[in-house]
Amino acid sequence: MALDTSTAPTASSKLVKAATSETRVARLTLIAVALGFVALFLLLPLATVFIEAFRKGPAEFATALRDPETFSAIRLTLIVAAISVPLNLVFGVAASWAIAKFEFKGKAFLTTLIDLPFSVSPVISGLVFVLLFGANSALGPFLQKHGIHILFAVPGLVLATVFVTFPFVARELIPLMQEQGTSDEEAALSLGATGWQTFWHVTLPNIKWGLLYGVLLCNARAMGEFGAVSVVSGHIRGQTNTMPLQVEILYNEYNFVAAFAVAAVLALLALVTLVLKTALEIRYSDEIAASRRH
Amino acid sequence: MRSNRLAGIMKLALVVGSLQLGSAGIAAADTTILNVSYDPTRELYKDFNAAFAEKWKADTGETVTIQTSHGGSGKQARSVIDGLEADVVTLALEADIDAIAQATGKIPADWKARLENNSAPYTSTIVFLVRKGNPKGIKDWGDLTKDGIQVITPNPKTSGGARWNFLAAWAWARAANNGDDAKAQEYVTQLFKHVPVLDTGARGATTTFVQRGLGDVLLAWENEAYLSLEELGPDNFEIVTPSISIKAEPPVALVDGNVDAKDTRKVSEAYLNYLYSDAGQKIAAKHYYRPFKPELADPKDTARFADLKLVTIDEFGGWKEAQPKFFADGGVFDQIYKPGQ
Numbered sequence: 001m002a003l004d005t006s007t008a009p010t011a012s013s014k015l016v017k018a019a020t021s022e023t024r025v026a027r028l029t030l031i032a033v034a035l036g037f038v039a040l041f042l043l044l045p046l047a048t049v050f051i052e053a054f055r056k057g058p059a060e061f062a063t064a065l066r067d068p069e070t071f072s073a074i075r076l077t078l079i080v081a082a083i084s085v086p087l088n089l090v091f092g093v094a095a096s097w098a099i100a101k102f103e104f105k106g107k108a109f110l111t112t113l114i115d116l117p118f119s120v121s122p123v124i125s126g127l128v129f130v131l132l133f134g135a136n137s138a139l140g141p142f143l144q145k146h147g148i149h150i151l152f153a154v155p156g157l158v159l160a161t162v163f164v165t166f167p168f169v170a171r172e173l174i175p176l177m178q179e180q181g182t183s184d185e186e187a188a189l190s191l192g193a194t195g196w197q198t199f200w201h202v203t204l205p206n207i208k209w210g211l212l213y214g215v216l217l218c219n220a221r222a223m224g225e226f227g228a229v230s231v232v233s234g235h236i237r238g239q240t241n242t243m244p245l246q247v248e249i250l251y252n253e254y255n256f257v258a259a260f261a262v263a264a265v266l267a268l269l270a271l272v273t274l275v276l277k278t279a280l281e282i283r284y285s286d287e288i289a290a291s292r293r294h
Numbered sequence: 295m296r297s298n299r300l301a302g303i304m305k306l307a308l309v310v311g312s313l314q315l316g317s318a319g320i321a322a323a324d325t326t327i328l329n330v331s332y333d334p335t336r337e338l339y340k341d342f343n344a345a346f347a348e349k350w351k352a353d354t355g356e357t358v359t360i361q362t363s364h365g366g367s368g369k370q371a372r373s374v375i376d377g378l379e380a381d382v383v384t385l386a387l388e389a390d391i392d393a394i395a396q397a398t399g400k401i402p403a404d405w406k407a408r409l410e411n412n413s414a415p416y417t418s419t420i421v422f423l424v425r426k427g428n429p430k431g432i433k434d435w436g437d438l439t440k441d442g443i444q445v446i447t448p449n450p451k452t453s454g455g456a457r458w459n460f461l462a463a464w465a466w467a468r469a470a471n472n473g474d475d476a477k478a479q480e481y482v483t484q485l486f487k488h489v490p491v492l493d494t495g496a497r498g499a500t501t502t503f504v505q506r507g508l509g510d511v512l513l514a515w516e517n518e519a520y521l522s523l524e525e526l527g528p529d530n531f532e533i534v535t536p537s538i539s540i541k542a543e544p545p546v547a548l549v550d551g552n553v554d555a556k557d558t559r560k561v562s563e564a565y566l567n568y569l570y571s572d573a574g575q576k577i578a579a580k581h582y583y584r585p586f587k588p589e590l591a592d593p594k595d596t597a598r599f600a601d602l603k604l605v606t607i608d609e610f611g612g613w614k615e616a617q618p619k620f621f622a623d624g625g626v627f628d629q630i631y632k633p634g635q
Contacts, residue, residue, distance in 0.1 A: 144377070
């Protein structure tokens with residue numbers, strides 16, 4: 001036994017060393033391949049968007065964005081994201097809280113259900129709302145009689161976006177909360193905290209970084225969604241076109257500068273979220289490491 | 295965490311605020327009508343809407359806002375059937391308006407007779423777009439089936455424009471063979487052996503020809519051909535007008551069910567009638583649509599349209615007959631087109 005314990009660390013440290021002792025050439029090749037891939041598939045397309053947007057100079061770029069229809073598309077995209085992201089935030093926290101901290105019948109089913117929007121094509125996600133709320137659906141005549149506009153209006157766009165971005169927050173939180181277990185909450189409860197206090201002062205601080213990441217992802221997708229939104233939009237210019245739809249319209253009208261200008265703004269919004277996330281991660285790196293516990 | 299909650303509340307307030315702003319904006323305009331149209335009419339209606347709004351203001355003192363929606367003709371018809379509240383539809387094919395009439399009852403079955411020229415204020419036709427200098431020497435339909443020529447046209451199963459292409463080719467071959475439909479079918483069969491790829495829509499086919507550089511000749515709407523010439527450079531392409539082509543009549547119709555519900559009948563009717571007026575015909579011609587009354591349009595614009603023999607859909611028994619015969623499952627197109635041969 002004495003022999004065993006003394007050799008065990010050496011054996012494992014040898015093993016660790018062996019796993020990373022590639023030759024210099026192999027390491028450089030790997031790094032080059034990884035960087036090359038990122039440059040070719042991520043940076044180059046992104047750069048093209050900005051180059052095309054500014055092809056005719058910043059004045060043209062600014063004119064393209066001042067177009068009232070484009071402006072309304074940007075506004076609509078922000079409105080839709082501002083409604084659907086908070087909805088999915090509340091739902092995501094509630095669902096992952098239930099799944100990670102409690103045992104109940106049908107839990108596996110609920111988990112699968114949350115993943116559904118990931119596996120369903122966005123076009124289908126849009127079509128289901130046409131089938132539900134369209135003029136020929138069971139609800140159609142009722143909605144029409146009461147003048148309620150869902151399809152081809154903001155509510156339809158929000159519904160489709162919520163559906164598509166449904167899993168982002170929950171998917172981010174469930175593994176994290178499961179990993180953290182329930183001991184903190186149990187300690188809080190045993191010290192006399194109410195359920196709400198426990199959530200607010202114990203659970204939420206523990207998950208806030210995962211939550212932030214989920215919200216950012218959810219927001220990026222909400223602003224960028226094309227397929228589902230295209231089906232329920234009705235494409236009324238200056239009214240129900242979101243930014244991705246406006247990009248397609250402008251491109252089809254041979255208006256390349258304007259199309260790429262809108263695309264650049266969309267990319268910029270995504271980049272801002274990423275930069276924000278990275279900045280926060282650097283600023284609070286210790287805290288994040290502690291909350292993740294790995 | 296309190297600041298988080300505060301931020302959340304502020305965000306919500308912002309949303310509610312902007313929503314109210316949005317609805318107030320709509321209520322402030324006197325009237326709003328929606329024109330649901332097809333793909334290539336974007337530029338046309340942008341001009342026309344501005345002209346009509348000005349005229350309506352001058353005549354009645356009311357402010358009218360015209361919204362437009364563009365997309366594939368069949369898809370747009372589908373949206374109106376699903377409840378998109380179009381006041382007027384201006385689509386590529388009669389069959390699409392018929393579909394709305396049948397499915398919703400919001401348009402009477404005899405809609406075609408309500409306006410002049412079968413409710414088509416402007417028409418168009420099918421021409422050839424070739425590469426600059428016409429290197430393959432393409433002059434007429436007969437040249438398209440010569441060895442080594444590649445023809446680009448979208449799929450007639452999915453594209454309205456492609457159906458016009460198909461029938462235009464048929465019309466030429468039938469005339470060239472003294473009205474022999476069997477010979478015409480032989481020609482069209484040969485023609486489709488020269489098609490390397492079938493796109494699903496007209497703009498897709500244009501992109502294939504113009505951007506991807508595939509093919510020697512693109513069968514295109516006349517207005518699309520001129521527009522791509524204007525937008526993508528007259529240095530690269532030129533238009534060849536064949537001896538015979540087809541008269542494509544994109545029809546317009548009032549959606550009675552919607553205008554009565556929204557109380558916009560008067561302005562919507564005036565909108566459609568204005569298409570037939572001096573100004574409307576001028577704008578159509580300016581955007582390369584052949585005006586129904588060319589004498590009203592600018593002679594400079596109408597001079598651009600080459601003179602050619604135009605056959606109408608009636609020579610194929612109208613769309614009600616042509617559609618099932620040529621393009622339904624198992625129809626003529628399915629019999630002659632075998633991919634990869």
